[in-house]
Amino acid sequence: MAAFLRRYGVGARWYDTLSGERWVYRAGRLAGVQLLAPRPGDVVVDLGCGTGLNFLLLFEAVGPRGMIIGVDRSPDMLDRARRRVDRAGWDGQVRLLQADAVRLDPSDVVDxxxxxxxxxxxxxxxxxxxxxxxxxxxxxxxxxxEARACVVDMQPPRGTWRFLSPLARLACAAGGADITARPWRLLERVADPSTLRRSERKGGHIVVVAGDIA
Ligand SMILES: C[S@@+](CC[C@H](N)C(=O)[O-])C[C@H]1O[C@@H](n2cnc3c(N)ncnc32)[C@H](O)[C@@H]1O
Structure with missing residues (x-):
């Protein structure tokens, strides 16, 4: 718990700057929104939304009639997300829920x-x-x-990018991520196989999987 608070408590302040967003991870969220293809008016749940780095991309897709529900366990990450929402004037379109995803009450999101x-x-x-x-x-x-879902996450880089593998492992460990988890498999197991779409970025370090829930 202490390590978690260090990462996403004090660390929330520096997350956008130090997380490698510009050079590495933005590519994944761009590809993710593209594969998810939210429609105008959609409600999108952003699970583990952090400081809200997905909000602008999602908002551009769902438009003023749509809504984004950001769920995160960390009050400090959500505080940053709240400031982003206030600055952009998205108050009606982006709602934030502080919740541990492992104990989430789905009706809180639906409400x-x-x-x-x-x-x-x-x-x-x-x-x-x-x-x-x-x-x-x-x-x-x-x-x-029959809703849609998209998971963007990390694995060790491959091929000619393999030499960056130790760096990627270090960065993931620092952020508390399990680089071996392959969480997109959760979606692959429940999606209609004919709807599955997959893309990789940064030498395979970032995996993007989208599909319709069967
Ligand atoms: C690496 S950050 C990613 C944040 C954001 N999705 C992004 O793309 O920048 C991981 C986020 O997951 C959140 N998180 C970790 N465990 C969680 C849990 N059990 N329930 C909800 N959020 C959690 C953290 O607070 C943190 O904001």
């Missing part, structure tokens, strides 16, 4: 949105969550039937 969500998006968060299967199952309960 905030006013209806079950159309899509689930999770970037670089499921590899951090210990009991990710439980978190995933509870998150699915926030969705309407």
């Amino acid at each position: 905030l949105a006013g209806r079950p969500a159309d899509a689930l998006f999770s970037t670089y968060a499921l590899s951090v969550i210990g009991d990710r299967q439980t978190a995933w199952n509870l998150s699915l309960e926030t969705l309407r039937p």
Whole structure:
């Protein structure tokens, strides 16, 4: 717990600057929103939303009639997310819920949105969550039937990028992520196989999987 608070408590202040967003991880969220393809008016749950780095991309897709529900365990990360929302004037469109995904009450999300969500998006968060299967199952309960989902997460780089593997492992360990977790498999198991879409970025370090829940 102490380590978690250090990472996403004090660390929240520096997360956007030190997380490698510009050079590495932004590529994954761009690809993720593209593969998820939220529609105007959609409600999207951003699981483990952190400081809200996905919000602008999601907001551009769902538009003013849509809604984003950001769920995160860390009050400090959510504080940063709240400031982002206030600065952008998204108050009606982005709602934040402080909750441990492993103990999430799905009805809290549905109540905030006013209806079950159309899509689930999770970037670089499921590899951090210990009991990710439980978190995933509870998150699915926030969705309407045949909703879409997209998981963006990390694995060691491959091929010519393999030489960066030690660096990637170090960065993931520093952020508390299990680089071996492959959490996109949670989605692959429950999606209609004919709808599965997959993409990789940064030498395979970032894996993006999207699909419709069967
Ligand atoms: C590496 S950050 C990713 C944040 C954001 N999704 C992004 O792409 O920048 C992981 C996030 O997961 C959150 N998190 C970790 N365990 C969690 C849990 N059990 N329930 C909810 N959020 C959790 C952390 O607070 C942190 O904000």
